Amino acid sequence: MLGIATEPALHRPVRRLLLLWLGAAMLASCFAGPARAQEAARAEPLSRAIVGSEQEFTVEPGNTLYEIAGFFGEDVSTIAAKNNIRRSSRLRAGQKLHIDNRHIVPLELHDGIVLNLPQRMLFFFKNGRLFGAYPAAVGRPSWPTPRRTFSVLEMREHPVWRVPVSIQAEMRRNGFEVETRVPPGPDNPLGDYFIGLSIPGYGIHSTNAPESIYTFGTHGCIRLHPDDAEALFKNVKIGDRGEIVYEPYLLAKLPDGKVFLEIHHDIYGKRGPALPVIKLIASSNRIENLINWHRAAGVVRRAEGIAQEVTAARNLSGGGAR
Numbered sequence: 001m002l003g004i005a006t007e008p009a010l011h012r013p014v015r016r017l018l019l020l021w022l023g024a025a026m027l028a029s030c031f032a033g034p035a036r037a038q039e040a041a042r043a044e045p046l047s048r049a050i051v052g053s054e055q056e057f058t059v060e061p062g063n064t065l066y067e068i069a070g071f072f073g074e075d076v077s078t079i080a081a082k083n084n085i086r087r088s089s090r091l092r093a094g095q096k097l098h099i100d101n102r103h104i105v106p107l108e109l110h111d112g113i114v115l116n117l118p119q120r121m122l123f124f125f126k127n128g129r130l131f132g133a134y135p136a137a138v139g140r141p142s143w144p145t146p147r148r149t150f151s152v153l154e155m156r157e158h159p160v161w162r163v164p165v166s167i168q169a170e171m172r173r174n175g176f177e178v179e180t181r182v183p184p185g186p187d188n189p190l191g192d193y194f195i196g197l198s199i200p201g202y203g204i205h206s207t208n209a210p211e212s213i214y215t216f217g218t219h220g221c222i223r224l225h226p227d228d229a230e231a232l233f234k235n236v237k238i239g240d241r242g243e244i245v246y247e248p249y250l251l252a253k254l255p256d257g258k259v260f261l262e263i264h265h266d267i268y269g270k271r272g273p274a275l276p277v278i279k280l281i282a283s284s285n286r287i288e289n290l291i292n293w294h295r296a297a298g299v300v301r302r303a304e305g306i307a308q309e310v311t312a313a314r315n316l317s318g319g320g321a322r
Contacts, residue, residue, distance in 0.1 A: 070213030073135030113242030154196035
């Protein structure tokens, strides 16, 4: 499941993340204070599932690195580094790129939505199973998406965008023409699908700017790639519940005994150093001896935003850790 796979063409409607469903649990939060971190580590179990895969993608005419990053859910900088190219590189048709979009599932629900802000991943559960995992764009640091529980209040196809007063004020400050209402169509930043949440002024929606996906670039709303927004819209229903969490440091122990670590930047500045918290979580779950801590320190240092195996070699059958 985690081997090399060939991804379909970027512009075709596809389900882009291969799901390894093994059950999931919320990762302990990382708090600035050691006491709070220790309390979180005691209270929260390990995650036990990952999604995504390592795969090869063939560039099509017109593809950009930012578009590919948003499509798969892997940082532009990580894709560039892994493929020995620059972030600003112009891609050529037929070029092969190694993609690694493995992510740890932070929280399990029977039905509903989980969005992890630093991870920029939205997970949708239906009938007790993980139905989809989608890269998202979330609020910029100066306009963060709030952390809280919510329910779905409305569903609109081909929505009209009624521009919030706060965004009108930003348009005015930046010298742009102030718009109060944008009709459906290619110029509408909501795209074709809008899911309104019980958090006043916030929603999950499609976009007319796919290159913005998997960035911290919105006014707090949650953007999905048009294909993913359509898939979610067709399966979610009014009254469905969800939770927005803030977990930049994720640790998972899979049923086969392998341990994975995923580190993201603390983009909103709400967490402390990663490694001490990961050690507390491991200790509270009695898996310190399952982890190659030298490798874990490297994962923390690089903060590449992908789930990477950190299993100690002696705990793997048939050889060392990969």
